[in-house]
Amino acid sequence: MHILANITSVDPDILHDDTCEVSVGDHPFVTKESYVAYEYAIERHKNFVDRQAQLKVYKPHKAASTALVDRICEGIKKSKFTPRAVKDCYDATVRAAAKKNKNN
Structure with missing residues (x-):
């Protein structure tokens, strides 16, 4: 599973x-102050994400730095707006990765 979350421009009035x-x-994609809109985060299967990329619904961008990915991942758990299903998916992914690393 993949977790998808929008990076949205900050509107100072909202x-x-x-x-x-x-x-x-x-x-490089971020051209003005923005934030991760965790309330809209969704989980999708890899096949769905791949298909959307093939259809050019999802457009590729440069990879994010490890530091930015870490901040986004930490926010999944911290944000009170992240849907419970997304938090559960993230927890399951972290547990599976830890188990895999332990077995290697």
Whole structure:
């Protein structure tokens, strides 16, 4: 499973989830102050994501830095807006990775 979350521009007139704010320079895609909109995070199977990429619904961008990915992942657990199913999916993925690393 993959967890998909939007990185959304900050509108100074609207409250936003400040769990994981993303600044200009954190990633080339980000051109103004932004944040991860955890409330809209969804889980999707790899085949779905691959198909959307083939159809060009999802457009590739440069890979995010490890530091940015770590901040986004930490926010999945910290944000009060992350849907329970997404938090559960993340927990299961972390447990599976730990088990795999232990067996190697």
